[in-house]
Amino acid sequence: MTMEAVRIDFDKETGIGPADREGAFDPAERRLMEDLQGNILKSHGRGHSRHLFVRFDSADSTGRDRGRAWLADMADRVTTAMKQWDDSRRRAALFAAAGFGPLGVSVGLRFADGPRLTLDAQAGPFGGSVGAGLGGALFGGTARSGSDRGGARPDSEDGHGGDGGGRLVDPEALLEAELARNPSDVFVNLMLSASGYRALGFTRLPADEAFVRGSRDAATLTKLCDPPVEQWHRGFRESLHALVIVADDDPERVQRAAEEIRADLLAARAGHVVHEEAGKVLRLRPNGPAREHFGFADGVSEPHFLAKDVERAKKEEGHSVWHPGGPLSLVLAKDPGGDAETGYGSYVVYRKLEQDVPHFDAQRLRLARALAEADGRAEPHEGDKELAGAYMVGRFRGGMPVNLPATAAGVDAPIPNDFDFSDDQDGLKCPYQAHTRKTNPRGDTVWRFGGTLEEERRRRIARRGISYESDGTVGLLFLCAQADIAEQFEFMQDRWCNDVDFIAGGADGKPSTGQDPVVGVGSAQTPTHWPRKHGVAGEKVTVSLSESVTLRGAEYFFVPSRSFLRGARG
Numbered sequence: 001m002t003m004e005a006v007r008i009d010f011d012k013e014t015g016i017g018p019a020d021r022e023g024a025f026d027p028a029e030r031r032l033m034e035d036l037q038g039n040i041l042k043s044h045g046r047g048h049s050r051h052l053f054v055r056f057d058s059a060d061s062t063g064r065d066r067g068r069a070w071l072a073d074m075a076d077r078v079t080t081a082m083k084q085w086d087d088s089r090r091r092a093a094l095f096a097a098a099g100f101g102p103l104g105v106s107v108g109l110r111f112a113d114g115p116r117l118t119l120d121a122q123a124g125p126f127g128g129s130v131g132a133g134l135g136g137a138l139f140g141g142t143a144r145s146g147s148d149r150g151g152a153r154p155d156s157e158d159g160h161g162g163d164g165g166g167r168l169v170d171p172e173a174l175l176e177a178e179l180a181r182n183p184s185d186v187f188v189n190l191m192l193s194a195s196g197y198r199a200l201g202f203t204r205l206p207a208d209e210a211f212v213r214g215s216r217d218a219a220t221l222t223k224l225c226d227p228p229v230e231q232w233h234r235g236f237r238e239s240l241h242a243l244v245i246v247a248d249d250d251p252e253r254v255q256r257a258a259e260e261i262r263a264d265l266l267a268a269r270a271g272h273v274v275h276e277e278a279g280k281v282l283r284l285r286p287n288g289p290a291r292e293h294f295g296f297a298d299g300v301s302e303p304h305f306l307a308k309d310v311e312r313a314k315k316e317e318g319h320s321v322w323h324p325g326g327p328l329s330l331v332l333a334k335d336p337g338g339d340a341e342t343g344y345g346s347y348v349v350y351r352k353l354e355q356d357v358p359h360f361d362a363q364r365l366r367l368a369r370a371l372a373e374a375d376g377r378a379e380p381h382e383g384d385k386e387l388a389g390a391y392m393v394g395r396f397r398g399g400m401p402v403n404l405p406a407t408a409a410g411v412d413a414p415i416p417n418d419f420d421f422s423d424d425q426d427g428l429k430c431p432y433q434a435h436t437r438k439t440n441p442r443g444d445t446v447w448r449f450g451g452t453l454e455e456e457r458r459r460r461i462a463r464r465g466i467s468y469e470s471d472g473t474v475g476l477l478f479l480c481a482q483a484d485i486a487e488q489f490e491f492m493q494d495r496w497c498n499d500v501d502f503i504a505g506g507a508d509g510k511p512s513t514g515q516d517p518v519v520g521v522g523s524a525q526t527p528t529h530w531p532r533k534h535g536v537a538g539e540k541v542t543v544s545l546s547e548s549v550t551l552r553g554a555e556y557f558f559v560p561s562r563s564f565l566r567g568a569r570g
Helices: 029-034 061-073 081-097 171-181 194-199 209-213 218-224 252-268 309-319 357-374 380-391 435-438 444-449 451-457 487-498 562-566
Strands: 048-056 185-191 242-250 271-280 343-355 466-470 474-482 530-531 541-542 551-558
Touching: 029 081, 029 562, 048 061, 048 194, 048 252, 061 252, 061 562, 081 171, 081 271, 185 194, 194 209, 194 551, 209 218, 209 343, 209 487, 209 551, 218 487, 242 252, 252 271, 252 551, 271 435, 271 466, 357 380, 357 530, 380 435, 444 451, 474 551, 530 551
Parallel strands: none
Antiparallel strands: 048 242, 048 271, 185 242, 185 551, 343 474, 343 551, 466 474, 530 541
């Protein structure tokens, strides 16, 4: 991929920008970040979101002009990657002010009423000490704060935080108060589908073949084993032109901002919001890692694209086996309508995945029973169930990989990412079919098929999804960013998750692996083999698990640059 015009190395995995929050961006990097929308290089991190699906009123040239004018107006409303960076520094200070690390903010950073925060655990936001390093309850470590204004005091006589008058102070309440007093701007993303580009009369579309083909095309449905469009939720059955994502930690602010955008769209007579989804981050525990509805840590092991995130991950998790970074070329593609130097965007796959939690739990118990019976026991215990779930997902619910040995670390320790499967090529610890091994083989394609690790790592995606609950159903609003839909998401779903002979089976004469037990579709009846004893060679248990996730809607989008949006009027 030739991108020298930006004078940025798009293929390095060390990330762009400074290695800590205090550093400055190179001028070329800053120009790129100011033209690029947020939520691509890093998740927006907000706890609530609204997804507004738009259809343009583009029956004639007047309607198309109105739609283009609305896009141009949205140029100053979307959150850029640079704005996201600046907001993240501010948010980090607020988390640290409430006692949650990490501390990577300026000495003397001031809030509305004057408290300040300094680095290296000296002055705290309320006049006491802050002992938060790369951790905290939010990020996986410890944090302490003191106060002469009613904040928690770690040095109280009974060993519990208090305000000096015997009252305990909840650091989460402090965090909520700080966020309320010092809110960031509401986060906004805007993206277009191929039909949206066409509806507004644009002739230079992003060139990705899968994007142009679309999610409803018969070839796409066949390739991914997706259900017929007639079985999708009604809001997704017709093509959708645009998606606006509105996100914040305060659901009321999200709702107000979403209504403003909806009203502006109508006032401009540019189109209508024809469908809406609401997302909410679920957590394993307050301020702990995100989870999904099956109860497992989610968003783990995402590739990092900013140097500060790469360096933090290397420090917290290590990097002797698995590098935590990803090249910009993994997620960025040239925007044909953007600035010649800085105009880049990303292709986004959107899929509404309904999760049948009772069915998943029943399948997990079914596997647990088989493991207990193989061990000579009539009934499984909770340990069997936990191991069965870890076999299916590839990690225990807290995020610990099933192929790694247990440690004495507590639940606030960083979730491991510096590992591969080189010492488990027989799948005796982490089964080949486990979800995380199917979607991120970590070198399996090298020893199994003779490929290169670089080629395999080019298949990775950057997940940006969020959970939902609506109309008595629950699931995941799955979003992922990439530079090539066919070679990344579609390849992963088709050739890895759904393929019963990946990683083993077929030509090698070994039993078929089976499909991914979490998101695989089409071959649930394939006999699937699981380690009878964790890490012990010998006979395996054969249990086929039926599917617990159903696609309810999908669309392919491109997140255009601000320079494209600004010039949309033509």
